[in-house]
Amino acid sequence: MTQKEISLEEQFQARIDRGESIEPKDWMPEKYRKTHIRQISQHAHSEVVGMLPEGNWITRTPNLRRKVGLLAKVQDEAGHGLYLYSAAETLGISRDEMFEQLHTGKAKYSSIFNYPTLSWADIGTIGWLVDGAAIINQVMLTRTSFGPYARAMVRICKEESFHQRQGYEIMIGLSHGTPEQKEMAQDALNRFWWPSLMMFGPKDDESPNTEMSVKWKIKRKTNDELRQQFIDITIPQAEYLGLTVPDPDLKWNEERGHYDFGAIDWDEFWQVVKGNGPCNKERLAARNKAWDEGAWVRDAALAHAEKKASKNVSKVA
Amino acid sequence: MNNSLYIYLLLLGDNSLILGHRLSELCGHGPNLETDIALTNHSLDLYGQVRSYYQYAAEVKGEGTEDSIAFLRNERQYYNVLLIEQPNSDFAHVICRQFLWDAYHLPLMRSLMKSKDDQISAIATKSEKEASYHLRFSSEWMRRLGDGTEESHAKLQAAFDHLYPYSFELFKETEIEKEMKENGIGANLSLIQTEWKKTTESVFEEANLKLPDTPPALTKGKQGIHTEAMGFILAELQYMQRAYPTMEW
Numbered sequence: 001m002t003q004k005e006i007s008l009e010e011q012f013q014a015r016i017d018r019g020e021s022i023e024p025k026d027w028m029p030e031k032y033r034k035t036h037i038r039q040i041s042q043h044a045h046s047e048v049v050g051m052l053p054e055g056n057w058i059t060r061t062p063n064l065r066r067k068v069g070l071l072a073k074v075q076d077e078a079g080h081g082l083y084l085y086s087a088a089e090t091l092g093i094s095r096d097e098m099f100e101q102l103h104t105g106k107a108k109y110s111s112i113f114n115y116p117t118l119s120w121a122d123i124g125t126i127g128w129l130v131d132g133a134a135i136i137n138q139v140m141l142t143r144t145s146f147g148p149y150a151r152a153m154v155r156i157c158k159e160e161s162f163h164q165r166q167g168y169e170i171m172i173g174l175s176h177g178t179p180e181q182k183e184m185a186q187d188a189l190n191r192f193w194w195p196s197l198m199m200f201g202p203k204d205d206e207s208p209n210t211e212m213s214v215k216w217k218i219k220r221k222t223n224d225e226l227r228q229q230f231i232d233i234t235i236p237q238a239e240y241l242g243l244t245v246p247d248p249d250l251k252w253n254e255e256r257g258h259y260d261f262g263a264i265d266w267d268e269f270w271q272v273v274k275g276n277g278p279c280n281k282e283r284l285a286a287r288n289k290a291w292d293e294g295a296w297v298r299d300a301a302l303a304h305a306e307k308k309a310s311k312n313v314s315k316v317a
Numbered sequence: 318m319n320n321s322l323y324i325y326l327l328l329l330g331d332n333s334l335i336l337g338h339r340l341s342e343l344c345g346h347g348p349n350l351e352t353d354i355a356l357t358n359h360s361l362d363l364y365g366q367v368r369s370y371y372q373y374a375a376e377v378k379g380e381g382t383e384d385s386i387a388f389l390r391n392e393r394q395y396y397n398v399l400l401i402e403q404p405n406s407d408f409a410h411v412i413c414r415q416f417l418w419d420a421y422h423l424p425l426m427r428s429l430m431k432s433k434d435d436q437i438s439a440i441a442t443k444s445e446k447e448a449s450y451h452l453r454f455s456s457e458w459m460r461r462l463g464d465g466t467e468e469s470h471a472k473l474q475a476a477f478d479h480l481y482p483y484s485f486e487l488f489k490e491t492e493i494e495k496e497m498k499e500n501g502i503g504a505n506l507s508l509i510q511t512e513w514k515k516t517t518e519s520v521f522e523e524a525n526l527k528l529p530d531t532p533p534a535l536t537k538g539k540q541g542i543h544t545e546a547m548g549f550i551l552a553e554l555q556y557m558q559r560a561y562p563t564m565e566w
């Protein structure tokens with residue numbers, strides 16, 4: 001690295017340390033750009049792939065009010081995908097390139113969406129736990145250093161907390177319902193509890209990205225801190241529902257002021273990350289199918305727009 | 318109870334219900350995020366209309382709820398036209414089905430805004446704005462697909478050949494519709510058809526579509542006689558209400 005670059009990088013870091021926001025046209029280290037493209041596009045992919053497990057229940061909602069609620073929620077996730085792809089595009093990558101990375105399996109997305117939704121209670125549980133966990137990660141990102149990302153997060157977080165409340169409200173209904181409904185709710189919690197904890201990523205000592213992320217304010221808290229925060233918030237909510245979290249080691253630790261919890265199955269986590277989860281293949285196949293079957297539609301829209309533009313040009317001339 | 322009014326509300330509401338369902342099947346599977354969001358919006362608008370029609374229908378009948386009407390009838394008691402239940406074979410079918418219906422729905426709502434029944438008139442007033450946006454969206458896509466590439470034109474023409482013959486059912490007046498027209502509550506379908514023709518003909522032309530020379534489809538959707546697809550729509554739609562009867566969600 002030349003002397004000049006070192007000082008540019010120092011100035012850049014100083015701006016971040018002062019709490020200034022970095023904008024797309026500002027100078028930035030290549031690594032900063034690449035890291036943000038990766039993180040923001042993965043985040044966008046998670047929103048879009050996340051539409052699939054919940055979309056699985058849209059045609060089967062138990063009543064019309066829930067139909068409208070779920071449709072609107074899944075539509076919000078598409079909107080989140082859009083904001084995030086746009087934020088990543090400011091760093092010099094196109095949406096098509098990002099899709100390409102998703103469709104070929106090169107890019108990752110949140111592993112939680114590789115679990116199946118098997119009952120209506122799963123829709124409540126996803127809203128409650130998955131949107132809940134997303135909020136904990138994302139509230140932190142509203143103050144991240146890269147301006148477009150931080151601003152996208154402010155908009156998104158508002159909607160995520162609405163999703164979380166909507167999901168929890170579904171759970172309240174079920175847990176105050178018939179024995180069959182309670183059982184459905186408990187079963188969903190049993191299946192989604194551990195995967196939700198995994199959403200915060202590997203343990204700190206096995207998470208190589210953390211140091212850089214802290215420096216650039218992508219992360220203000222570590223994976224383990226965030227996971228603990230989630231558990232501490234969620235346990236009283238589960239208790240209120242009268243549901244049991246499937247962890248025999250879970251108990252309040254007076255001294256730490258936190259809940260202690262049992263060991264996470266990291267083998268399962270890595271299996272799912274590597275593509276061997278229950279629905280990895282189905283999710284990717286669904287995204288590829290929609291994209292491939294949409295190709296002629298996108299081509300037609302483009303061709304029509306070009307014809308129209310050239311007609312307008314010849315009118316002017 | 319006023320049985321004719323009740324059935325008329327179902328005739329109106331069931332089209333929105335089944336079209337809303339068809340569009341909701343696409344959520345998350347559209348050709349890009351923008352169309353995905355737009356078609357989900359259509360579906361949301363339609364379900365909003367469904368709820369208004371069925372809430373009123375339950376009131377007219379003096380029993381039941383929007384949900385018992387939506388989920389607990391048997392197939393022969395749904396009165397949507399067959400055009401609406403046609404499957405999402407590809408995006409051209411989705412757009413063409415939508416356009417043929419939107420071009421009917423907008424003038425229908427404009428006419429029902431003047432209904433002597435205050436509630437129908439209020440529902441129509443709200444739906445008119447939505448219908449007008451939907452028609453703009455589907456007309457634009459008809460032009461895009463018709464004019465875009467050879468492939469898109471061929472696909473649109475194929476969808477058109479299949480769907481156009483079903484559109485005649487929209488204007489085939491039933492006894493109930495006749496009665497509602499005569500007492501100033503319902504619309505005059507032959508006037509709606511005139512409007513429909515005006516709107517559609519210019520778009521067919523811009524999209525370079527050739528009218529199929531097949532006769533109108535044999536349809537009795539408004540009498541509750543459906544295609545084989547309908548049973549599968551209802552199997553999904555009604556699944557929770559049938560599997561877990563009388564529960565609150």
Ligand SMILES: [Fe+2]
Nearest residue numbers: 047076077080
């Ligand atoms: Fe989201």
Ligand SMILES: [Fe+2]
Nearest residue numbers: 077131160163
């Ligand atoms: Fe969400």
